[in-house]
């Protein structure tokens with residue numbers, strides 16, 4: 001690879017520039033690649049629908065493909081609209097001859113209206129082509145056609161269908177949640193554990209952007225994956241970055257004013273958007289639902305009003321002691337990676353205080369009892385922290401929610417303090433202005449790391465923060481569900 005990934009789109013056209021090769025070329029460029037395109041079909045379409053399709057003779061498709069591959073070393077291929085079985089055959093033959101290192105197939109089969117675009121022979125040929133790709137990116141309707149089952153109505157059904165497609169083709173599947181109902185818009189990679197991690201599923205959560213301008217999102221996502229993978233990202237990292245970028249492109253879509261139907265997304269929003277919003281403000285706002293969940297969970301309410309049962313609190317503290325031991329290791333690692341002496345000293349002090357001060361507080365409550373074995377929520381959280389230590393920025397982002405969410409809770413719960421409050425020393429520790437100041441410093445450090453990070457690294461930081469915040473919620477929920485005395 002030359003450094004700049006050379007990515008070829010094999011797809012149809014969209015003269016309004018929102019889908020097909022036009023979306024692909026914009027996406028490849030926006031994500032740092034060099035885009036090339038071979039046209040499979042000339043499509044007279046706009047944001048309101050398809051009017052006419054002209055398919056050049058298959059011999060001319062071969063001529064275009066060969067013209068590129070005879071001359072250019074191709075790092076990745078994204079395949080989109082392929083109109084019939086003969087075209088699919090030509091592309092399969094070419095792939096067999098040229099074997100580009102990354103092949104992403106977007107199996108364009110079903111129009112937004114729900115109409116099938118391919119005949120039965122072409123659908124069979126496309127199933128065959130799935131086995132030649134490294135990644136296949138069906139939407140829910142296409143997944144139904146490829147697996148021969150009804151369209152999934154829930155995310156769980158969709159995951160099930162994606163597993164079937166992976167099992168029958170051996171190919172990694174990117175399952176897209178764009179056509180589900182609800183406020184969430186998740187995507188997931190479904191495939192072998194070595195590629196996607198535990199359970200064979202790597203889910204990337206996302207919020208649904210309230211816009212009708214979603215024309216070309218499937219094309220854009222698949223070419224984003226091809227570009228990022230060719231640039232050296234793992235498949236899960238590529239999906240995190242692709243989704244962050246695409247969500248931004250959707251959020252800026254309405255400002256484009258292109259067409260009167262379902263308009264395109266803004267592929268170049270990152271060039272236009274001034275980077276004036278702090279990273280911390282973005283991730284804190286994005287975690288609003290999780291933070292509300294923490295404030296409203298029974299454990300935190302009971303802690304605030306003092307009604308929490310002592311055995312539940314003790315169980316929590318035993319887990320927190322286990323957590324803090326690991327957390328201190330990660331803080332010490334942040335100190336080792338820190339780019340300045342101030343930051344190095346800050347993380348070393350934080351590691352020290354996690355180990356000494358907080359453990360002392362806890363041992364007072366634990367009455368000398370040995371910390372229990374870690375519960376699943378504890379292990380899941382510390383595993384996530386350890387897995388997030390690839391770079392300084394990612395590590396700092398992963399450890400930040402434990403500061404910030406506790407300082408935020410401490411400040412909120414301070415009003416509930418009184419001399420006879422059963423958990424007054426816990427409330428005092430996290431409501432302490434010194435802890436708030438340490439948290440503010442951790443936030444400043446994270447923002448500085450985000451400012452110096454590439455867009456790719458910044459996306460990984462956001463994902464690490466989001467996941468840690470979710471682990472905080474699960475950690476607070478665990479005592480009520482698991483304390484043995486209540487079983």
Ligand SMILES: Nc1ncnc2c1ncn2[C@@H]1O[C@H](COP(=O)(O)OP(=O)(O)O)[C@@H](O)[C@H]1O
Nearest residue numbers: 139176177178179185207208209214217218221
């Ligand atoms: N309204 C939306 N808000 C956020 N993401 C969306 C929205 N609609 C689609 N997406 C994302 O766009 C990509 C394409 O998804 P989808 O619409 O399911 O496929 P297709 O465009 O092939 O029909 C996925 O990453 C999906 O999560």
Ligand SMILES: Cc1ncc(COP(=O)(O)O)c(N)n1
Nearest residue numbers: 012013019020216217218219
């Ligand atoms: C040439 C061409 N290829 C694909 C699509 C599907 O677009 P979407 O990404 O919205 O599914 C399209 N409308 N035109």
